[in-house]
Amino acid sequence: MNGYGGKKRQVELVSETGHWYKGGAGLVPVRWVFVHDLEGSHRDEYFYTTDPGMKPDQIVSLYTGRWSIEVTFQEVRAQLGFATPRNWCGNSVLRTAPCLPGLFSVVSLILQRLTRGRNVKACQTAWHARAEATFGDAIQSIRRLLWCQTILKQALLHTVVSKLPARFLAMLLDELSRPT
Numbered sequence: 001m002n003g004y005g006g007k008k009r010q011v012e013l014v015s016e017t018g019h020w021y022k023g024g025a026g027l028v029p030v031r032w033v034f035v036h037d038l039e040g041s042h043r044d045e046y047f048y049t050t051d052p053g054m055k056p057d058q059i060v061s062l063y064t065g066r067w068s069i070e071v072t073f074q075e076v077r078a079q080l081g082f083a084t085p086r087n088w089c090g091n092s093v094l095r096t097a098p099c100l101p102g103l104f105s106v107v108s109l110i111l112q113r114l115t116r117g118r119n120v121k122a123c124q125t126a127w128h129a130r131a132e133a134t135f136g137d138a139i140q141s142i143r144r145l146l147w148c149q150t151i152l153k154q155a156l157l158h159t160v161v162s163k164l165p166a167r168f169l170a171m172l173l174d175e176l177s178r179p180t
Helices: 056-064 067-080 090-115 135-155 166-177
Strands: 011-022 026-037 045-049
Touching (some): 067 090, 090 135
């Protein structure tokens, strides 16, 4: 079975149709699927649907196919403040909400253009090593490029800044571009 991120996993599926009570409609058929990971790397999960005609593997595929969408919304909330727009009136909130996912797309497109398909380096810390870059890493890469092309380019024209060691300038760029 294809799991989250498109990775293949060995799982065991158990499925059956049950019912739940819905006010006004009486008993409604519900198809449930129990997914047991045979490799032991993921926790067991239950998935449900109100379409009792769906096959168990279809139900699981629909849920795992949502992974990239879920990650996108998580990153938009964490990096761009989607859940907490600071606006004074309702119309401003209605304008802000669609703009933030749009900004996510703009950042992704800028990074794709800048890297030309090369992988972005994942930011590492002493306590957390990551194999893949996140949206936060994408924002940091673009900030770094902007700092490099605008402010530091002008600053390097001054004698004092041009004498700084390249390693120190690289560290300075990394710190200036780090998300707050």
